[in-house]
Amino acid sequence: MKMRRIALFLPFLLVSSSLLMGQEEIIRKRHNYEFTPGENLELELEIDAAEVTLSPNPHESELSVYLEFSETAFDYDIDFDEHNHNISVNFEKKHWMNDDDGEYKTEIEVLLPRTVLLDLDCRIKAGEIDMELGDLSLKRFALRTWAGEVMISFDQANRVSMRSLSLNTKVGETRLKKLGNARFRHAEINNGIGQLDVDFSGLVEEATADVDLDIGATDIFIPEEVGVKLSVHKFLFLSQVNIPHQLRKRGSYYVSDNYQDDEKSVLLKVKPGIGDLRISYH
């Protein structure tokens, strides 16, 4: 009798599982947009949850957005407003409460045009973020994330001077590599909870930067050819600050010897919050 029940249950299981498998459809879709070099483009990415990769496009004047996701879990919308040179990508999770992503990885890959003057605004709620933004023409860059690891690097110099750079990450490790290559004039870096590494390598123009961390360790690297004027706003006794010996205290600032006469310099304001602040200058 028991064997019979098992035997009857088995085909039911096979049939129902095959039906369930059939329902989950994976969408793999790419959207390309061709531009003329020197054109302006405002790109807005609003993503609920995904592994997000951004990198330069081998096709210099083309924007490419690739999405791979389960139909049951996500929905997306790309709006191209040609008149205002604006593209907004909305990638939404359908149900936050039901974790029905399945076994599939949710991926978004954005290949950015190099020759188009970009105003890039990213708001990503959760997910790993890996951005290689070197050799682009970024006029402005803003990133806001709520949870997840963030890795941003500028392996090559930005082709234009960046008017502002704003990074706001709530929870998770944030690593910023060769940020000087971004050629920003002003940067605001704000990390809520988690390790924050900021590498200012590549700086060639004068710039200002505000670095603010609430809880966690902050590592800042500044190459010694860059002049530095640094102010540190400690959070009571809970911030442990490690200032390199090359920076001398002048009033409320720490200043490097080459700061005054060096155009290649950074004025840095750091608020370490609760945690260690280590500044490397070599």
Place this chain on the structure above:
Amino acid sequence: MKALNFLILIIVFIFNSIPLISQSRHYDSPLRVKVVNWNKVNPDQKTKLVKHVKDRYMGKWERISFIEGHQTLEKEDALDNSLLVNNGDLTIAGKIDGKAVVINGDVHVLATANVADNIVSINGKIYSESGAKISGELIETVIRRSIALHKRKTSFSSKRSESAYFAPESTYENESIEWTKKYNWSKRKRSKRWNVYSSSRQHENLINENHFVYRYNRVDGLFLGANIPPAHNFRSQPVNLDVNGFIGYGFAGERWRYRGNLELGLYEHGGPILGASIYDLTDSQDEWIIPTQENSLAAALIREDFQDYYRREGFGFYVREQMFPSLEFNLGYYEEDFFSLERNTNWSLFGGDKRFRHNPDIDEGLMKIYKAKISLDTRDDKDSPFSGWFITASGMWNKSHDESAYDYDRFILDLRRYIPLRYGENFDIRLRVGTGRGYMPRQHLFYLGGISTLRGFEYKDFAGDRLVLANIEYRFGNHSRRFRGDSILDPFNFILFFDTGRAWFADSNDKYNQGFKQLSWDLMHSNIGIALTDDEGRVRLNIAKSVDAGPSDLIVTFRINRAF
């Protein structure tokens, strides 16, 4: 027991083989679609766009079949190479052993389809049914008209083939939920795109850009209405028709106000728009001094209404063209009646015993006016620019006729330049010159003084049929390296400003260039000032003082928009 197990095995086999059966399709019947081998395609059909797409999305040595126009690949059809379709939708129910690329058309992939490589739609959409077998990627590409035309410039294609670059509208757009529920261009976003508003709209004063119209002033009181903005972004046909406008009611004035526009757009973006308009408006010439939304706030909160109003009722015809994203041209003819309006309310949330200003009378009557305007706008931001030019030249011509004694012209040149000096520091300048010919009615005179004009003087202190105005602002603040680290200045942004100008009546106004000899530095009214402001330079507390001879008071104003 063995028999039972054998039966179960058969059932399991049958169930698991169902998908196999359904997928084992027969594609061996001859192809009913007439395709042409790429090498044998007529050279006229190989336009720059077609070649560009072929090079970009198909391999150099790939075997390609070419089709022109709408096509359907039936369930039984099988194609053993890649397919390139130009200017038409493609429906795939059969098999393609390669890529499917469609230019200016949509791709509909049915459940029975089997495509061995990428599916590409240029300037169209891809709709895929559940169950379709696609081994490659689904790629939707936008190659815009400007780029397509740019590429075409070097080709020999005729005027007729130009229309080939306009994507034909999909017949499936609204046909079924099955198609539209997919992931592109959802309806949800459409409303946002409808909100996109051309800065060139004529007579847009007092109407905001949303579907809901609201404002508050002393002649209409609370004004509520509904607005249908123009659908500029849906122009995809050689001829596009659009109806837009608004209707609303002023509760204190107890009047309905409306405007209806019928617009005929030729070609896509950049093509001219021909329009006809009928309207009955509460209008003002003071939008350049203070935007309606800020004025509404001031009126509703502190009983200060800076705009002066009149009623304008009539109709007109116009043509508008945006030649480049930054350059725009408008030309129109209007027949309209002007009427004075009275102050009808004195309510505001605060303001104590203060009363609204009297709304000045105008010169009433019928006018038949030609209007023209050209504007160049290279600013990096419309509301808070840091760099760029904004130049507007406008004119109106009014000849006397049987029904109207008005015979005058009016011209205004407004030139603005925003110059970033270094990070956190800006130098902004505006020059505005106004002149005219003939006797100008009161509603079209030039007024100076107060907010946005001569900030060290009382509001509309000066009037005339000639005007010169220069505003200079130097903005600096906490992002400026020059002042960073200074403990006093660090938290603030400042603006130092200088205004100088004059409005006067020309001794002789037979010609528009007369009267400027009356102008001299001694007669100019000037003021200096300082403002405390936010990072964008919009929210600001201005303190200004006249530097003219004689005693003068400090004029303090609070604004939430820039003066220019």
